[in-house]
Amino acid sequence: MTNLDIDVIGIGNALVDVLTHEEDEFVEEQGLIKGSMTLIDAARAEDLYSKMGPATEVSGGSAANTIVGVTAMGGNGAYIGKVRDDQLGAIFAHDMRSMGLTFDVEPASSGDPTGRCMILVTPDGQRTMSTYLGASVSLAPDDIDPSLIRRGKILFLEGYLWDPPHAKAAMRAASELAVDNGQKVALTLSDSFCVERHRDSFLHLVDNSVDVLFANEAEALSLFEVDNLEAVYDRAAQSVEIAVITRSEKGSVVVAGGERVVVAAEPVAKVVDTTGAGDLYASGFLIGLARGADMATCARLGSIAAAEIISHMGPRPEADLLELVGDLLPPA
């Protein structure tokens, strides 16, 4: 076994976010479900973009955001995801590497352009996402470097990656490697519609390979096909070592070792944009876990990181997360 010198290795859809402020009416007119993620093709992406207002571009991608957050809190992170060799791909790669994290996947030299996620932020701070996966679908098992996977304390998988078939195979290959090596595997369910699309294979993965499961209420209810949170907690306790249920402003609940830990959300002066809230919660939780913190501390670290991200536009930290978490995070 090699040295576990990387805290968290994330695998996900590599996307650039295109963020704009829109009214609720626009979200409805576009036939979108507020708060959700819809997959769209190139033609629909073109059409939606032409109707959207002026935007800001920020690197995104759920697991990528999480790994950036881990790195921002002083952790050692690595990321696996696919962009193309175009301008948006160069922006994505720059924004990852300039954090000091490992991102070595070769960009695709042909095929679809770098994927993007068009995000409509409504006045209440809620985000509604339309994702054109683009080059991210071409992530394949060949892009998984076993020697990299073996270096991670935690392998973190993004549920959204279940949509593109090659990427799903890549994610499975990586998780099998991690399980064989006795490393921890974490999964975030990403979106309740994503759970509905892939419930059986998610359940199989959760029951057999996943040690740490992140889900919000809707995703967890959908995964286990139950109608109340008590049933979620019971079912999750049977499936995974650690289940983390995030509940937005109601905080989060960690089910682990036969116990339940309830942690309040961190107060936020004004919710500007919820994009990346779950991703950054996972950052805080996972860096805490990698450093051996207890469950309550892991959840608190997650809440602090999530609170920072929802206080401004975009899914990448603007404040100094390391300063925000202070002494709460055990030293490396």
Add this chain to the structure above:
Amino acid sequence: MTNLDIDVIGIGNALVDVLTHEEDEFVEEQGLIKGSMTLIDAARAEDLYSKMGPATEVSGGSAANTIVGVTAMGGNGAYIGKVRDDQLGAIFAHDMRSMGLTFDVEPASSGDPTGRCMILVTPDGQRTMSTYLGASVSLAPDDIDPSLIRRGKILFLEGYLWDPPHAKAAMRAASELAVDNGQKVALTLSDSFCVERHRDSFLHLVDNSVDVLFANEAEALSLFEVDNLEAVYDRAAQSVEIAVITRSEKGSVVVAGGERVVVAAEPVAKVVDTTGAGDLYASGFLIGLARGADMATCARLGSIAAAEIISHMGPRPEADLLELVGDLLPPA
């Protein structure tokens, strides 16, 4: 003479801004002069970008920002500037057209990529810019549509455009058309180093074609080669119908019709990023002028728009400018 249905037509370098937070030490290490704009080539752009932290991309370009501001305040705007047919060019064009303004210049189909301005925002909110002009230098007299120019109440020229030679020729062609048509010509000096590079031709333009001159203190002192503001006001009064000297937190001074109007800066809770402050000041002033407002009102409109822009990252308005200016702006 055709109908003057466009309030302001802007000509400038079409750029996408790449904004990042950096400490003062980084600005120094990179040999940059804080608060200024430095022209850089492709190799230096690559080098600087590789050293910069994670960034946010927002459409920029000085005159483009001004025209967006004019449009955001309910004005009718048009923009002339050159991008390439690449991803950043598509972003720039989208962000202009989605404002409802006219932007019809064909993107270049060969040559350098869309230009970009790398902006280091220091903790004091000051911005230091390094500009790779890219495709914007290929703006040429052919890109000036005389029938468009004839529709504008005010033609607004960006001093930065004096750097690329073809663009300078395009700007001259446009200003000659406007002068012949009896339309107002406005010029912003952009940057004191830009003024030093082109002092003689700027002076010639100011003395012969410009009706409205925008300059900050440093630019005005440099243009007229004087050492105090009194001398600037006297000299400006001889050259142009309206001279607007912007003085950051000290407000602005308008010299027009033998009078001087001093207007305070609009208070700002926290200066986050000064990028676009001068550009948006010009937006407010010019839409006021196009609507027949008096000088004090024009300057107040400028101050309000500038205050909005420096309260957040990036040079494009995030709040509703029309709401912010309220009844101060005369109706169309």
